Amino acid sequence: MTRKNPVWLSIAQTLKDEIREGLYPAGTKLPTEAQLSARFGVNRHTVRHALASLNEDGITVSQRGSGVFVASNPPADYQLGARVRFHQNIAATGRAPSRQVIRIETRPAKAEERDALGVDMVHVVEGISSGDALPICHFISALPAQRFADLPQIMEAERSISKTLERLGVTDYTRHSTRITATIAKGPRAGMLKVSEGSPLLRTEAINVDRDGAPIEYGLSWFVGDRVALTVANDGH
Template sequence: MKEAIWSAIATTLTKEITAGHYRPGDRLPTEAALAARFGVNRHTVRHALAALAEQGLVHSRQGAGVFVAQRPTDYPLGRRVRFHQNVLAAGQAPSRRISRTETRASDAEEARALRLKAGDPVQVVEGVSLADGQPIAVFRSIFPGGRFPDLPNLVRATGSITRSLAASGLTDYTRAETRLTAQLADPVLALALAVRPGAPVMRTVAVNVDPKGVPVELGTTWFAGDRVTLTVADQP
């Protein structure tokens, strides 16, 4: 049986990626450029690229193009979890995009986790964590508002939660508990992670405490399932 044209294109691109013509993180030529190269229409190219995405070889970023997938980032879940340190240890460049900082009233779950009264103020910080420019996680962190009144301004100024907490007087904190749940990405989460809707993600919900055991953060993180390897590490 004759091989479909889109399949032949996908095979060619796979060989080129495997041979290192396109390295992890590289952007592939545009659909128009690939269509001109292979003498086909863009629909055929789109079909070939979709096949590569299904294999986990590439991923698309809305408005940016199609990129060769990075190797999974090793991310240990130990008592001390620091995003920048973990990504640097994996040999990749860490960065973060802060998408939201807000002071609002706590709900019942947040108040219980942080030992507050429901309705007490909390600071909310949300954003996307990236490794070598590729989104690997979406996060939401909730902090006691009374203890960290200037946290939103500090986060916007520094782009770092750890440095912002240090500037607020908290130089050390550790993870007290973590819950992990597998789920599928909804359209909003998929857009932030640059994955297809329904792609697997791993959600972690953690409570971090200060040296006296007082809760200082309720953190929820959604990791892209094909880009992160979570490991449970016993750290001092």
């Protein structure tokens, strides 16, 4: 007598096949437990078992309060060189780059921003950078408010720091220094990056300068550890 596979295993295999066929691309949120229960005609406990199996196999990641998301593609190579541009780096890996700006504000500089930029007031730009719609990096950039008085209005239109700086007369700038440390995702940042709390992140602290060597940007970035491989480029600068 042939023994039947558990129902949850069949559900898990069906979802795996659909993910591999591209019906649920990387970063996509799967249907809710209630929706899957209705689809397969089973109770939520059975669906929960199937989803736990996908998570254990690394096919999905669970975000408390947000749902279950399809895991990312192999890590994208991201070069940290003198001229680092997110869109160029991600596009070079074959992914479609995008950026969501979630905050633009002007405020007094924090101690580390004041030390890096030598100013008392800064414009702050915060957002999420993605590849193929999957969050890769949470960033916060501080720029001198007095030098770039019109930055907030231009940034609202351009949604790009590089394009905004170009309109403000900075046609080229380079990376002066980068410090990389390891940390973990927690709180709102985990939700913004669509990862579970405790997931590994790579934190970078960088200072960009203009052609005259004047600091124009102090940036903090948190990269999802399994979605990007940071490479330090030896470009002679």
